[in-house]
Amino acid sequence: MGKEFNSIASNIIKESITNALFVDDKALEPFEVNKEGFEDFTKVYNSFKKHNCFLDIRRYKNIGHKIKFNRSLSKTDLLVLDWQLDESDINFLISL
Numbered sequence: 001m002g003k004e005f006n007s008i009a010s011n012i013i014k015e016s017i018t019n020a021l022f023v024d025d026k027a028l029e030p031f032e033v034n035k036e037g038f039e040d041f042t043k044v045y046n047s048f049k050k051h052n053c054f055l056d057i058r059r060y061k062n063i064g065h066k067i068k069f070n071r072s073l074s075k076t077d078l079l080v081l082d083w084q085l086d087e088s089d090i091n092f093l094i095s096l
Contacts, residue, residue, distance in 0.1 A: 020048055020055045020078040023069065027059045027082075053078075 028038045041057055048055035056072065073079065 014051055017053055017077040019076050021072055021076045022057045022080045023060050024082040025060045027057050029059055
């Protein structure tokens, strides 16, 4: 029964998540030229695409982007935050 439950639960999750938002302060946005110090998340994007899920990758640049993210969140089934803040970066913290 355990394997059957895991399979059913996994399928429910996969089918219910069709839009995801990935936010990282070091992410290259789609079609952006690679820059030193930024990460290319094409593999992550393709993994979501393979499971019929649209992944919107956004780079968090400053607190002004919070409004844009709030609009996008209303259409998002999954939010992925990849974030490491140093104590000096506390001004950029997003309150959820």
